[in-house]
Amino acid sequence: MEVSALIHTEIQKKWIAKFETVKETFKSHAEYNDLHSRFPYENIEWLVNEGYTLLTLPKAYGGEGATIEDMVILQSYLGAIDGATALSIGWHLSVVGQLFEQKMWQPEMLNAFAEAVCQGALVNRAVSEAETGSPTRGGRPATNAVKLNDGFKLNGVKTFTSMSKGLTHFIVSAYYDEIDQIGFFLIDKDTPGIEIADNWDMVGMRATESHDLILNDVHVPQENFVEIRGAGGKKPNGWILHIPSVYLGIAQAARDYAVEFAQTYSPNSIDGTIGDLPTVQQNIGKMESLLLSARHFLWSTAALYVEKKVKTPVWNETSASKVLVMNQGLEVIDIAMRIVGAKSLEMERPLQRYYRDMRAGLHNPPMEDMAYTNIAHSVLGHF
Known part of the structure; x- marks a missing residue:
């Protein structure tokens, strides 16, 4: 199934179409910003001006009222374009989504802050x-x-x-x-x-x-x-799924680069391209299978937050999503680099940046050991 077949809401279609118009521009900034540790100011400014920062603000407060599922899908797409931009704006989207969904502040403060967000606050x-x-x-x-x-x-x-x-x-x-x-x-x-x-x-x-x-x-x-902290009891926070969404996007970008390389690279030692070699085809098949698994698990977890009939809190799926996406995403990038070979280490190619950015995700919450421990406590009935 093509990823595009999973896109079904108007918000998703609208923003993916918008992302397509700036995809190459965002990508052109990525190498320089990475080398110089420079914040993607132009990218974020575009997102603010276009209203993407209103995505997870409820309609009642002047926002778009996107669901967790919308956010996950859009952040996955944005992550494939530029991981640093996606992770940065994702923190804002996540905070706003959780604050207003769970009504974590007094009504007066929520109203005042919503006005600030509508005026471009980050x-x-x-x-x-x-x-x-x-x-x-x-x-x-x-x-x-x-x-x-x-x-x-x-x-x-x-x-x-x-x-x-x-x-x-x-x-x-x-x-x-x-x-x-x-x-x-x-x-x-x-x-x-x-x-x-x-x-x-x-x-x-x-x-x-x-x-x-x-x-x-x-x-x-x-x-x-x-x-x-802790007032009102602990609740599952589906908005934190913005984190694995970004890293899923980075893994997708690595896959796309490796596939294009395999389709076009033709050393004179073989007829055709390396994409005709069985060993490369095996790696592409494995890479694609890992991505399919991670994507469907993450997106289905996000969909559970939207499904009103689901009564059981989505604790384990949320924790497992981040761990699964990170581990399988790292493997995808490793395979992509094996396909491209030593050229994958060249600084002008994005694969080395995807690899470094993906490693950073291991240290975003939830940590792997904490995720596994909490899942185990749930399975063992300790809660």
């Missing part, structure tokens, strides 16, 4: 810290919030703040000693005391500019204390 959570590792492991942040008469004062350093220089708002986690809880604070980028460290220098996802966010005596109004 948001991400700033939760990781060097001392705690991944926030999904439950460590208490060193970033602290001190109560003042007119709000709070925050100090701390957040790592892995993706899209840091492009964001208009940060949702920062901090330990609030007075209630012995971890709270979340909505902070505007122009608030005094906010600083971007400019220290992102990684092998993979270089263009996301996920610099450290430094908070020096940052004053936050009382009403911007928007959440307490």
Whole structure:
């Protein structure tokens, strides 16, 4: 079955058609941005101007009201065009989708923030810290919030703040000693005391500019204390599927490159192209099968969130989607590089970037060991 046959909503058709108009432009930026660790400003500006940042905002708030399934499919397509752009904007889409679906803030704050999103605001959570590792492991942040008469004062350093220089708002986690809880604070980028460290220098996802966010005596109004971690009970978050969606797209891009190479590369040692060789055909068949498996599992998991008849929370499928897509996607890229051979390591070819970007996905939540452990607890009836 062709991937296009799985596209069925008007939102999906609309945005895939739009992506086609800028695909080559986005791709042309990718190599330079990767080499220079430069954020894809032009790509993100286009997405904002076209209204893609309103995708997961409900229609009642002025957004497009896309479902989790819509987001997963569109992010997969965008990830195949440029992984760093897709992962960056995906954090915003995910945060907005979860906030409004689960009504995580007070109505007044949701209304105000929806207005900001409609005017082009970009948001991400700033939760990781060097001392705690991944926030999904439950460590208490060193970033602290001190109560003042007119709000709070925050100090701390957040790592892995993706899209840091492009964001208009940060949702920062901090330990609030007075209630012995971890709270979340909505902070505007122009608030005094906010600083971007400019220290992102990684092998993979270089263009996301996920610099450290430094908070020096940052004053936050009382009403911007928007959440307490764990309040209201833990719920499955299907919006986090934006992560495997991007990496599925990167694996698809590697597959596409290897197939085109196999169809056109013709060394003088053989008749025809390498695509005529049985060993290459075996690799292409395996690569395609891995992609089919990953795509159908991920997209069907997203569809479960849309299916109103499903009563069982989609915990295990969500965790397994990320693990399965990452592991099979890595294998797809490895096979693609074997097909292309030593040329796959040439810096002017995108395969080496796909490989590096894909490795970065291993360190996005949920971590593999945590996913397997939580699935095991579910199977064993520990919850």
